Amino acid sequence: MAITAIRRNAMRSFLTTLGVIIGVASVIAMVTLGRGATASVTNDISALGNNMLIIVPGADRRFGSSSSAQPFTQDDVNAIREEVPAVALVAPTSGGAGRAVYGNQNWSTGVTGADNSYLRVRNWNVELGREFNDGEVRTGQAVCILGETPRRELFGAGSPIGEQIRVGTVSCEVIAVLESKGTSTFGEDQDDFILMPLVTFQRRMSGNENIGAILVSATEGVPTRDAQLDLIALLRQRRRIHVGDEDDFVVRDMQEIGQVVSTVTGVLTTLLGAIAAVSLLVGGIGIMNIMLVAVTERTREIGIRMAIGARAGDVLLQFLVEAITLSVLGGVMGIALGLLGSWGAARAFDLPWVPGMDVIAGSFLFSALVGVFFGYYPAHKAAQLNPIEALRYE
Amino acid sequence: MTGLVEIRGIHKVYGHGETEVRALDGVSLDIEEGDFVAVMGPSGSGKSTFMNILGCLDVPTAGSYRLRGVEIGKLDRDTLALLRRHQLGFVFQGFNLLARTTALENCELPLLYQGVARTERRARALDALDRVGLANRANHLPNELSGGQQQRVAIARALVSRPAVILADEPTGNLDSTRSEEIMKLLVELNETQRITIAMVTHEPDMAAYARRVVVFKDGRVVTDERQRAIPPDARGERQGAAL
Ligand SMILES: Nc1ncnc2c1ncn2[C@@H]1O[C@H](COP(=O)(O)OP(=O)(O)O)[C@@H](O)[C@H]1O
Ligand SMILES: [Mg+2]
Numbered sequence: 001m002a003i004t005a006i007r008r009n010a011m012r013s014f015l016t017t018l019g020v021i022i023g024v025a026s027v028i029a030m031v032t033l034g035r036g037a038t039a040s041v042t043n044d045i046s047a048l049g050n051n052m053l054i055i056v057p058g059a060d061r062r063f064g065s066s067s068s069a070q071p072f073t074q075d076d077v078n079a080i081r082e083e084v085p086a087v088a089l090v091a092p093t094s095g096g097a098g099r100a101v102y103g104n105q106n107w108s109t110g111v112t113g114a115d116n117s118y119l120r121v122r123n124w125n126v127e128l129g130r131e132f133n134d135g136e137v138r139t140g141q142a143v144c145i146l147g148e149t150p151r152r153e154l155f156g157a158g159s160p161i162g163e164q165i166r167v168g169t170v171s172c173e174v175i176a177v178l179e180s181k182g183t184s185t186f187g188e189d190q191d192d193f194i195l196m197p198l199v200t201f202q203r204r205m206s207g208n209e210n211i212g213a214i215l216v217s218a219t220e221g222v223p224t225r226d227a228q229l230d231l232i233a234l235l236r237q238r239r240r241i242h243v244g245d246e247d248d249f250v251v252r253d254m255q256e257i258g259q260v261v262s263t264v265t266g267v268l269t270t271l272l273g274a275i276a277a278v279s280l281l282v283g284g285i286g287i288m289n290i291m292l293v294a295v296t297e298r299t300r301e302i303g304i305r306m307a308i309g310a311r312a313g314d315v316l317l318q319f320l321v322e323a324i325t326l327s328v329l330g331g332v333m334g335i336a337l338g339l340l341g342s343w344g345a346a347r348a349f350d351l352p353w354v355p356g357m358d359v360i361a362g363s364f365l366f367s368a369l370v371g372v373f374f375g376y377y378p379a380h381k382a383a384q385l386n387p388i389e390a391l392r393y394e
Numbered sequence: 395m396t397g398l399v400e401i402r403g404i405h406k407v408y409g410h411g412e413t414e415v416r417a418l419d420g421v422s423l424d425i426e427e428g429d430f431v432a433v434m435g436p437s438g439s440g441k442s443t444f445m446n447i448l449g450c451l452d453v454p455t456a457g458s459y460r461l462r463g464v465e466i467g468k469l470d471r472d473t474l475a476l477l478r479r480h481q482l483g484f485v486f487q488g489f490n491l492l493a494r495t496t497a498l499e500n501c502e503l504p505l506l507y508q509g510v511a512r513t514e515r516r517a518r519a520l521d522a523l524d525r526v527g528l529a530n531r532a533n534h535l536p537n538e539l540s541g542g543q544q545q546r547v548a549i550a551r552a553l554v555s556r557p558a559v560i561l562a563d564e565p566t567g568n569l570d571s572t573r574s575e576e577i578m579k580l581l582v583e584l585n586e587t588q589r590i591t592i593a594m595v596t597h598e599p600d601m602a603a604y605a606r607r608v609v610v611f612k613d614g615r616v617v618t619d620e621r622q623r624a625i626p627p628d629a630r631g632e633r634q635g636a637a638l
Contacts, residue, residue, distance in 0.1 A: 004495075306451075307451060307484045308479070308507060309475055309478045309480070309507045309508070310479075311471070311476070314507065388451050388452055391490065
């Protein structure tokens with residue numbers, strides 16, 4: 001019956017539900033996109049490595065660290081390995097920029113000196129070829145592992161394994177290519193680098209034994225916060241920093257950063273969702289408005305129905321069901337529109353599309369509730385009409 | 395044996411004090427099963443007020459109205475609605491069909507409220523339309539039908555629920571004389587062949603002439619009550635609706 005009444009007034013019914021459609025669509029789109037952003041950031045953080053801490057020299061300047069501070073040494077690395085049980089893997093690194101050349105192709109990229117533990121800590125998997133062997137790491141052989149980007153730029157479709165390339169002034173043999181991690185949320189190409197043994201890098205590229213950054217991963221089951229405190233204590237002692245003086249290095253907890261970012265995007269998602277929910281309420285008021293007009297316009301119809309034998313409750317139910325049907329129809333259309341819109345936007349912004357059953361069910365329920373809440377008053381008004389007066393209404 | 399309708403000294407008063415209107419001022423009337431009563435009288439004499447009470451759309455201020463032995467004056471809104479649903483059929487001056495709703499759907503409406511299942515509803519509504527000669531217009535909308543046709547659909551809607559009484563307040567008031575006569579002949583036929591009890595308000599003596607009995611109102615009272623034709627004996631007693 002409600003469906004029939006709505007069909008008889010298709011255009012108006014559509015306009016009535018427009019408020020709900022837009023309300024639900026924006027809730028769905030906002031929450032879905034917000035979650036996509038959160039997921040994307042979380043992905044990036046975990047792509048950096050699990051339980052990873054990064055130790056860099058220089059005082060914490062909030063935005064990066066000053067570069068003037070004293071670098072780390074191999075002794076520092078050994079001390080961490082031996083004296084901090086909260087740390088499972090230690091990966092000393094040193095990095096710079098360099099031009100890679102193969103045949104007539106060349107590509108400017110980042111060059112990192114490190115060993116296999118770097119691959120562990122940063123969650124890099126070898127796609128093609130093999131990792132460094134002990135001899136290569138210990139004696140600083142001229143071998144290198146390519147990220148996907150330099151591989152593509154230098155070799156195109158061909159296999160680089162066993163080929164000789166020149167990185168800066170070093171001529172080295174390609175032993176592996178890494179699996180691609182793609183572009184991060186912040187637009188950075190994570191695959192654009194070349195890896196060589198740390199000793200090779202120090203001897204033949206940087207010309208010193210400095211270690212620019214130490215990546216460590218906390219032991220399974222140990223809170224990264226504990227590892228962080230242990231590392232700070234050890235390094236303060238090794239670098240002879242007096243009590244009360246500031247650290248001249250920073251131990252960054254990547255998980256912590258990830259959590260902060262997730263919290264922020266989560267709050268933003270909730271906020272946007274709430275704003276959208278308000279527009280859904282406004283849509284509900286639109287339904288009430290139209291239903292009130294409908295009650296007045298259909299006074300005579302109500303009179304006829306009552307004369308024929310409709311009780312007050314039957315009339316109430318009829319109008320309530322109409323209002324709920326309208327808002328639920330609006331809800332369903334809104335869900336479809338919201339999913340479609342957020343899918344398009346997610347594609348445009350290169351975010352993962354994470355539609356949640358909870359938001360969908362929630363908006364559906366909410367739109368039905370809007371129908372009940374805003375439909376009740378007009379329906380009640382209709383039910384209270386006096387049949388004789390309603391019949392006489394012009 | 396109790397009559398179909400027993401009305402004893404009913405009053406209907408609108409307003410209070412200065413503005414008090416005595417629309418009905420002591421009306422007593424019995425209607426038997428199978429009768430066809432025409433209610434006449436000048437404008438404002440209380441005819442519609444009487445019909446509204448008879449039709450359980452309203453209750454009297456004082457007095458007693460029993461429909462099939464049930465005292466109406468004490469019933470609440472919902473019970474009155476149920477009485478209308480099961481015992482009464484209405485035909486109005488202004489037809490009062492639901493707009494943008496086909497003739498068939500209009501006729502199904504009373505059965506919908508009675509909770510009759512869909513297929514039976516369809517069949518009975520079609521049958522009722524057939525009896526007013528409009529089976530071939532079942533899927534027409536009211537605005538695609540002439541006034542006379544609309545009124546016939548309204549009559550079909552009134553009789554589809556097999557009511558004890560059909561109440562018609564000036565059913566020919568909006569129709570020309572040819573259409574009016576068609577409607578009257580239809581009502582007479584329903585009364586004679588289906589033995590449906592009819593109470594009808596009319597201004598025109600020509601229309602009243604079709605009825606078995608004419609009751610004239612003046613200032614809220616019955617001034618004359620004349621029988622023109624007897625009720626055929628086989629219409630008395632048991633309700634015939636079940637034979638429809
Ligand atoms: N709802 C009402 N409120 C006040 N007065 C009314 C109402 N309905 C009818 N009346 C008055 O009752 C009297 C009888 O009206 P009605 O039964 O409609 O007369 P009729 O149908 O014979 O023309 C009239 O004086 C009318 O003004
Ligand atoms: Mg009248």
